[in-house]
Amino acid sequence: MVTKSIRHVVKCSKNQSSRQLIKLNVAEAKIAKKASKTEHHLWNKRDSAASGQKALNLVRIVCGLPNEKEAVYGALDKWTAWESEFPVIAVAKALNILKQRKQWTRVIQVAKWMFGKGQGMTMGTFDTLIHAFDMEERVDEAESFWNMILHTHQRSISKRLFSRIIAMYAHHHMPQNIIEVFADMEELGVRPDEDTVRKVARAFKKVGEKEKQELVLRKYLTPYKYIHFKGERVRVTRYAPTE
Structure with a gap:
C-alpha cells in the first residue's frame, strides 16, 4: 500500500510538472509571437519612412532638370544605380507627389521610365x-x-x-x-x-x-x-x- 501511494504521488508530481512545462512553453510561444509582430511592424515603419525620403529626393531631382527625355532618364538611371531592387514604392509615392503638384510632364516622364524598366504596371x-x-x-x-x-x-x-x-x-x-x-x-x-x-x-x-x-x-x-x-x-x- 505504501509503495502504491508513493507511486501515485510520483505520478501526480510528474503530471503537474508536465502541465507546468506545457504552460511555460505556450507562454514563451506567445511572447515570441508578439515580439515577431512588433519587429515586423517596426521594419515596415522604417521602410515606409525610407521610401518617403527617396520619393522626395526623386521629385527634387526631376523637377530641377531640363524638359529633355535623355536628361530625365539619365538622372533616374543614376538615382537607381546603387539599388539592389527597383524602388517601386518610392517611385509610386513620387508620382503621387508630382500629381498633387500638377507636374504632369514629370508624371509622364517618370511613369514611362518606370514602365520601360518593366516595373509598376498597375x-x-x-x-x-x-x-x-x-x-x-x-x-x-x-x-x-x-x-x-x-x-x-x-x-x-x-x-x-x-x-x-x-x-x-x-x-x-x-x-x-x-x-x-x-x-x-x-x-x-x-x-x-x-x-x-x-x-x-x-x-x-x-x-x-x-x-x-x-x-x-x-x-x-x-x-x-x-x-x-x-x-x-x-x-x-x-x-x-x-x-
Whole structure:
C-alpha cells in the first residue's frame, strides 16, 4: 500500500510538472509571437519612412532638370544605380507627389521610365498616366496607351480606369470615342458608375441617338433617387430622359 501511494504521488508530481512545462512553453510561444509582430511592424515603419525620403529626393531631382527625355532618364538611371531592387514604392509615392503638384510632364516622364524598366504596371499607375496625358492634352498618346492596356489587360481593367478614359474623352468633346469605350465596358461586363453613365448618355445625345441615351439611363440608373427636403431624406422618382 505504501509503495502504491508513493507511486501515485510520483505520478501526480510528474503530471503537474508536465502541465507546468506545457504552460511555460505556450507562454514563451506567445511572447515570441508578439515580439515577431512588433519587429515586423517596426521594419515596415522604417521602410515606409525610407521610401518617403527617396520619393522626395526623386521629385527634387526631376523637377530641377531640363524638359529633355535623355536628361530625365539619365538622372533616374543614376538615382537607381546603387539599388539592389527597383524602388517601386518610392517611385509610386513620387508620382503621387508630382500629381498633387500638377507636374504632369514629370508624371509622364517618370511613369514611362518606370514602365520601360518593366516595373509598376498597375491599374493605379495607368490611371495616373492617362490623367496626366489628359491634363497635357496629349490625347493621341493616351489613346495609344489605352489600346495597349485594352489589348494586354482586357479582363482585369478596373471600372475606375474605364471611367478615367471616358472622362478624358468627355473633357475633349469626343462623344464617339466615349461610345466605343462604353461598348467595351458592356462587352466585358463592367458596370459604369453614375457619373460615367451620364457622360455616356450625353455622348449618345450629341451624336443624335436619343433612344440609346434614354436606354442607357434607364438601364444603369435606379428609377428613383434620394434628396433632402425640409431636413428629411426623401425618395423621389428619377426623370432619366431629361437628366
